[in-house]
Amino acid sequence: MAKTLIPFGPQHPVLPEPLHLKLVMEDEIVVEAIPALGYIHRGLEGLATRRDFNQMVYVVERVCGICSCIHAMCYCQAIEGLMGLKVPPRAQYLRVIWSELHRMHSHLLWLGLFADGFGFESLFMALWRVRERIMDINEATAGNRVIISTNIVGGVRTDINTGYLQEILRTLKTVEAELKPLYDTMMNDYTVKLRTVGKGVLTKEQAWQLGAGGPTLRGSGWAHDMRTLGYEAFHELDFEPVVETDGDAYARTKVRFREVFQSIDLVRQAIAKLPDGILAVPVKGNPTGEITTRVEQPRGELFYYVYCNGTPNPERVRIRTPTFANIPPLLAMLPGVELADVPVIVLSIDPCISCTER
Amino acid sequence: MLMGRTIIKNLLHKYATRLHPYEQRILPDKFRGRFRFIIDKCIMCRNCAVKCPTKCITIDPETGLWEREVMACVYCGVCADVCPTGCIIMTNVYRPPITEPTKLTFMCTPRPKKKKPTEEAQTMNKKDVETAIKQQQAERTAPSLPVSEE
């Protein structure tokens, strides 16, 4: 049988991002997947030497437009750790609220794209319609829909007033009600199950050995969630990592969908416990030393290494993103699947190429 | 088939679409849209130019040249936050699309010199300023207004 080479990307309607996969096909079965990266590399970490540590917050936000707030939060934690700043409690809670809103919109976005990946257009539309409600909250509380720019070193820039907190709770109630039937569809529909159950199986051992992260790892049965470290206000909130054991695309979908409900719950808890107080502590001097921080991004564990030498410009900012960790498992999953299942499996790790290549 | 209830419900209810160009939606007050400059208030402190993460603001206190690369601005609002006199204000209206690459240039009152710069720096500056003014004159098609939106 002659082998054909199908280019998947860099411009491809299923995958909005320029990940280039060369799929070596035999008939309609993938024999090998060869990734080609570098279409999106900007050299963002190099900017650290030319921007001061306050400006870098806005730069690292633009590592990834989907989880911008969480990138900024991780970077701010690093600088705060170096300078020994204690973030005020209200700011900690506000960071939790925004990061969970980001997790919700990121997961809803992914669920929609995933539905589109297997051709379920009306489900895509329904999920993105719900997502717009979260975007409206972002817009009204932080001032922008996607890149919200609320985190600064030492706290947050802007406050959410009490009246709007009630509005958020009301919106979350609607979101929850609207998501219930969609959860039912995504998890129990016959055609959806045909496309997801048993596709791209990653066993528990494999997932650990290949170094998967986030929902990809949790879908394979590992309770590995960085939020349990208790950064910001997470140590005062009550939650359990969402774990599924099957390790296929279906399990990963279930993990993400359940995490949306978990995030709704976390936002509710945070709003209930939100203390009064100042938003940010003043920042004086320049950071010195090196530090690593880890937070949980929608896609998995996000890791920052920052090295500062006492000047306003950090000497080194190194980012390790979850998609980078999830690409080896993806390449292990692809051989032997049908072409029709390639989008399902590629999307099932929630690839974020702009994070990976920066 | 589980989607059936949702789509029938959608079919029977009103659409969720915001008919954008025909129905303008007023954005929330906090929305970081285009800027409004009250350039007469500017004291040429260069705070905005220093703090801007994009480095898209150029200010020359000697000639009073205030320049912003509109195309590079990321609308983070830092310049409005740090402006001591409130001459940069963020409005909640987003910037409409443009068909030509543009740059925003104002001339304001130059700040009186405090220190005399060295000979070398002075000549360097003069050269730069002259070219900048020439460029700016070539680019400008309308006189700058005291209060204007970018």
Added chain:
Amino acid sequence: MINLKEWINKGRLKSPWVVHFDCGSCNGCDIEILACLTPVHDVERFGIINVGNPKHADVLLVSGTVNHRNKIALKNIYDQMAEPKAVIAIGACGLSGGVFHDCYNVVGGVNKVIPVDVYVPGCPPRPEAIIDGVVVALEQIKIKLGLAEAPAVHAVHME
């Protein structure tokens, strides 16, 4: 025949199919472009479909900075589109490189590689702004086809 030409021109303005190329963007603009297709903004009311195939498309939406690797892909996609076509650069990065304009791997805005008709500023631009951008691009196509005269330059944008 003149009649048919008029009809075709009408069709051109009523059915701009778009192809979207993420050219080194941070996803912010991409998800806003996708958000345009969804119920709340629904650009299909203007006949806009995201066809995903440059050979079928009339309008190219480019988001993000151009770097040394993807400029070839960008040029290829532009060349594969049949006339009449328009290019919309989206977001600060697509306009000039935005916050990344002095990174080592960034060539600059989209207009350094292919001619751009409309620039949509914002980081990321709102879906409404992207819809406006497509409407302005249609005006540009109208001018190209000789159906409308080029408007006087807006003083407000040019200061």
Added chain:
Amino acid sequence: MMILGKLLLGVIGLALATFIGGFISGLDRKITARMQSRFGPPLAQPFYDVLKLWGKAPMAVNAWLVLCAYLTLMASALSVFLFFAQSDLLLIFFVMTIGAVFQVMGALSVNSPFSHVGAQRELLQMFTYEPLIILVIIGIAMHTGSFSIASIYALDTPLLYSMPFLYVALGIAFTIKLRKSPFDISASHHGHQEIVRGVLTEYTGRQLAMLEVAHWLDVVLLLGLCSLFWSTSAIGLFLLLAVTYFAELFVDNVSARLTWGWMIKRALGPGVALAMVNLLWLYAIK
């Protein structure tokens, strides 16, 4: 005189079918949009699309592709013409098949892997819907004793009463031909799939416009086939078609795209089984 009248009817039917096909396509998109809670495009949108595509600069890869597009359109037009001229059902079916085959041949004549995979899948789709349509036609012939359309109009009870299972089989074939979920395997309207627009990827501009019109005509032809099942009254016929098309839209919106393996196992098998049961029943009551 009889033949002239039939020819005239065929020409009028063809002209009307083009407009009705475009209108149905527009209605389809509008209702789909409303099902997804969107505002939706204007009803005339398919016509705008086709006009625009007609005016695009030529970009054909090779001459064979252009020829195939013309032949596909001509075959579809001819089959609709024959239908309205009340010709032989078998003849109509074969002419329709020629159109589909040429579309695939055009897709195979170029070098794009997307187009090739799309073409192979289109062949598999043809492999699925053609036996179903043939069985339906055989059923009609068994019932009326002739392959002619005129003999169906001579009946005084609707065909649906005696051929309900065959109608379901025809519905399956119709879904495949319409390229709706779960069978939008070789090509899809929005192109959000792994092989972009599959069999249509390499057709551009004028060729794509022709294929679009050919698709409208195919839809009208299949709706025509459905209409034969209630040939006795105009209202019944219209209601049957409306219900059928709405069911297609409903199925499209409640299901994901499935694979060709599933299509052959779960659509062809049950479809043929249903048809066979119906044929046996027809044989028994005769």
